[in-house]
Amino acid sequence: xxxxxxxxxxxxxxxxxxxxxxxxxxxxxxxxxxxxxxxxxxxxxxxxxxxxxxxxxxxxxxxxxxxxxxxxxxxxxxxxxxxxxxxxxxxxxxxxxxxxxxxxxxxxxxxxxxxxxxxxxxxxxxxxxxxxxxxxxxxxxxxxxxxxxxxxxxxxxxxxxxxxxxxxxxxxxxxxxxxxxxxxxxxxxxxxxxxxxxxxxxxxxxxxxxxxxxxxxxxxxxxxxxxxxxxxxxxxxxxxxxxxxxxxxxxxxxxxxxxxxxxxxxxxxxxxxxxxxxxxxxxxxxxxxxxxxxxxxxxxxxxxxxxxxxxxxxxxxxxxxxxxxxxxxxxxxxxxxxxxxxxxxxxxxxxxxxxxxxxxxxxxxxxxxxxxxxxxxxxxxxxxxxxxxxxxxxxxxxxxxxxxxxxxxxxxxxxxxxxxxxxxxxxxxxxxxxxxxxxxxxxxxxxxxxxxxxxxxxxxxxxxxxxxxxxxxxxxxxxxxxxxxxxxxxxxxxxxxxxxxxxxxxxxxxxxxxxxxxxxxxxxxxxxxxxxxxxxxxxxxxxxxxxxxxxxxxxxxxxxxxxxxxxxxxxxxxxxxxxxxxx
Amino acid sequence: xxxxxxxxxxxxxxxxxxxxxxxxxxxxxxxxxxxxxxxxxxxxxxxxxxxxxxxxxxxxxxxxxxxxxxxxxxxxxxxxxxxxxxxxxxxxxxxxxxxxxxxxxxxxxxxxxxxxxxxxxxxxxxxxxxx
Numbered sequence: 001x002x003x004x005x006x007x008x009x010x011x012x013x014x015x016x017x018x019x020x021x022x023x024x025x026x027x028x029x030x031x032x033x034x035x036x037x038x039x040x041x042x043x044x045x046x047x048x049x050x051x052x053x054x055x056x057x058x059x060x061x062x063x064x065x066x067x068x069x070x071x072x073x074x075x076x077x078x079x080x081x082x083x084x085x086x087x088x089x090x091x092x093x094x095x096x097x098x099x100x101x102x103x104x105x106x107x108x109x110x111x112x113x114x115x116x117x118x119x120x121x122x123x124x125x126x127x128x129x130x131x132x133x134x135x136x137x138x139x140x141x142x143x144x145x146x147x148x149x150x151x152x153x154x155x156x157x158x159x160x161x162x163x164x165x166x167x168x169x170x171x172x173x174x175x176x177x178x179x180x181x182x183x184x185x186x187x188x189x190x191x192x193x194x195x196x197x198x199x200x201x202x203x204x205x206x207x208x209x210x211x212x213x214x215x216x217x218x219x220x221x222x223x224x225x226x227x228x229x230x231x232x233x234x235x236x237x238x239x240x241x242x243x244x245x246x247x248x249x250x251x252x253x254x255x256x257x258x259x260x261x262x263x264x265x266x267x268x269x270x271x272x273x274x275x276x277x278x279x280x281x282x283x284x285x286x287x288x289x290x291x292x293x294x295x296x297x298x299x300x301x302x303x304x305x306x307x308x309x310x311x312x313x314x315x316x317x318x319x320x321x322x323x324x325x326x327x328x329x330x331x332x333x334x335x336x337x338x339x340x341x342x343x344x345x346x347x348x349x350x351x352x353x354x355x356x357x358x359x360x361x362x363x364x365x366x367x368x369x370x371x372x373x374x375x376x377x378x379x380x381x382x383x384x385x386x387x388x389x390x391x392x393x394x395x396x397x398x399x400x401x402x403x404x405x406x407x408x409x410x411x412x413x414x415x416x417x418x419x420x421x422x423x424x425x426x427x428x429x430x431x432x433x434x435x436x437x438x439x440x441x442x443x444x445x446x447x448x449x450x451x452x453x454x455x456x457x458x459x460x461x462x463x464x465x466x467x468x469x470x471x472x473x474x475x476x477x478x479x480x481x482x483x484x485x486x487x488x489x490x491x492x493x494x495x496x497x498x499x500x501x502x503x504x505x506x507x508x509x510x511x512x513x514x515x516x517x518x519x520x521x522x523x524x525x526x527x528x529x530x531x532x533x534x535x536x537x538x539x540x541x542x543x544x545x546x547x548x549x550x551x552x553x554x555x556x557x558x559x560x561x562x563x564x565x566x567x568x569x570x571x572x573x574x575x576x577x578x579x580x581x582x583x
Numbered sequence: 584x585x586x587x588x589x590x591x592x593x594x595x596x597x598x599x600x601x602x603x604x605x606x607x608x609x610x611x612x613x614x615x616x617x618x619x620x621x622x623x624x625x626x627x628x629x630x631x632x633x634x635x636x637x638x639x640x641x642x643x644x645x646x647x648x649x650x651x652x653x654x655x656x657x658x659x660x661x662x663x664x665x666x667x668x669x670x671x672x673x674x675x676x677x678x679x680x681x682x683x684x685x686x687x688x689x690x691x692x693x694x695x696x697x698x699x700x701x702x703x704x705x706x707x708x709x710x711x712x713x714x
Contacts, residue, residue: 064611064612101641178646178648178652179652179653182654225653229668231654474671475679476671552668552670556669562671562674
């Protein structure tokens with residue numbers, strides 16, 4: 001069997017071709033046999049011509065088809081993603097947060113320059129930010145050299161109008177943050193190669209890179225209006241109390257969405273290299289603080305949920321409590337027997353520590369674990385810091401941690417844990433990615449519905465008659481808890497009486513069932529100083545008023561309407577005694 | 584004599600037909616390429632314009648976003664217009680108007696609302712209280 005037969009296996013096509021070839025050969029043989037040699041030649045010429053004609057027709061058809069029906073030039077070829085292209089970042093309402101804009105790089109080719117001194121003078125004047133040595137190096141090079149990048153179309157046009165030979169431009173993409181410092185820590189920034197280095201730019205790096213091809217913006221969870229109000233009030237508080245740093249957070253407790261997140265001082269992500277590391281530090285995610293009495297809400301919730309106490313349970317706060325080697329005092333001692341509600345309202349360390357002892361080390365640690373306080377906050381931000389927790393959960397440790405000493409957590413971790421207290425008891429992950437309306441987020445149950453309602457009422461009680469009066473907003477049923485944690489000073493190997501972390505954790509509205517729309521607002525000032533009134537800069541003095549103002553401003557954006565309050569508010573002015581946190 | 588073998592002025596008809604087809608093909612391809620090239624240039628020009636406009640739109644969007652930066656707007660409105668954020672006291676739903684009229688300072692609690700524990704419970708010690 002021939003190779004051809006082996007290859008084609010005697011297929012009909014193969015047999016047909018074989019017959020045609022043999023037919024042509026036999027025609028030649030017949031003409032030769034009949035003595036008509038000229039016919040033999042003609043047939044051969046005809047066959048060759050036929051083959052050429054067929055080839056030419058095929059080429060013609062192909063060329064015509066390619067010319068008329070080619071896809072070349074169709075589609076959005078210009079929008080094809082380049083290597084460093086990134087998709088836009090927008091807020092939950094589609095407002096632009098980060099965008100790739102067309103910029104230009106300027107190149108100089110000294111071989112084409114006619115007048116070196118004129119070019120030096122003109123470029124020096126047009127690009128004052130370029131060092132003279134760099135310009136000189138580019139002008140003296142023996143090849144085309146990159147001189148400056150990130151030129152806006154205006155600057156490019158201005159330089160182009162100079163008509164300098166040897167000066168050319170190449171388009172390049174540049175990441176721009178049009179809102180400058182707004183939400184800088186949450187948005188983050190990228191390097192010049194288009195790789196995210198911080199914030200959402202880093203957290204969603206893959207999504208943002210892959211989204212560039214389809215021009216699909218990546219929506220973040222923040223609402224720009226809420227973010228702006230939060231930053232404004234945080235900035236005002238920082239200006240008044242001159243802290244070392246400050247943090248503001250607003251979350252939706254039912255979805256875990258971060259609606260606003262601010263860290264002070266801030267920086268401009270368009271020029272991250274010009275800011276200090278301290279300004280770039282995202283204190284909301286990557287700093288941990290010993291926050292003090294805001295932790296009492298957790299201890300209260302655990303006591304109520306574990307059945308150790310009820311709102312009417314009483315605690316002896318008449319004398320300091322001795323546990324191990326330390327004595328626990330109240331900042332403003334009442335020297336009374338207090339109910340659980342009063343312990344919360346007066347922020348009694350003694351009462352809270354007694355409750356913690358009754359709860360027991362194992363149970364308290366288990367609840368703290370369940371509330372996510374012993375792990376980094378579950379959120380997309382890679383900066384999320386690991387908390388500092390007691391090595392041994394003994395009675396001394398639980399007494400301290402019950403009122404927020406001896407445990408350092410990030411503000412985001414605190415926000416997440418508070419969410420579980422306020423949403424009916426479910427610990428949900430925080431997210432900086434916008435969720436679709438109606439999206440259901442699930443998480444493990446930590447406390448019961450009933451406990452959640454009781455905590456809401458406790459927090460409301462603290463605003464109506466406790467240390468958080470200045471956070472109240474008429475008609476919004478604000479609840480909250482102040483916190484003032486002294487900072488550990490390595491120099492004195494003890495807690496400083498002058499350096500503290502003052503904060504206020506709030507929820508609004510506190511009325512309605514656990515499933516009712518509810519938001520968490522948190523403001524923290526790190527090492528605030530007394531303002532012109534001279535009042536001790538505790539959480540009730542520095543953070544609670546700021547939280548109240550934030551809530552008043554953002555409630556309309558969240559659709560929370562003013563309503564009749566379950567408990568009428570006593571509008572007495574805040575006093576230093578209101579800020580009755582531990583010392 | 585077959586049609587293919589017929590001669591016209593010494594040339595075989597089939598050769599003339601083939602030559603004509605060849606010329607037509609060459610002309611067709613030339614015209615097609617020329618027209619398509621012109622259209623392609625137009626399309627490329629339009630594409631460049633679209634890309635340019637898109638870039639301008641994005642630039643303008645970024646410019647608008649920059650100019651509408653909340654902190655900037657707030658500073659301008661406070662400085663030049665004496666404006667301030669709207670107080671929640673200036674907002675109300677129709678069903679709340681009656682209560683606001685009765686208690687302009689603060690809406691009072693409704694009589695049929697449940698009593699919350701926030702209303703400072705009595706200090707009587709309960710069973711099982713921690714001391």
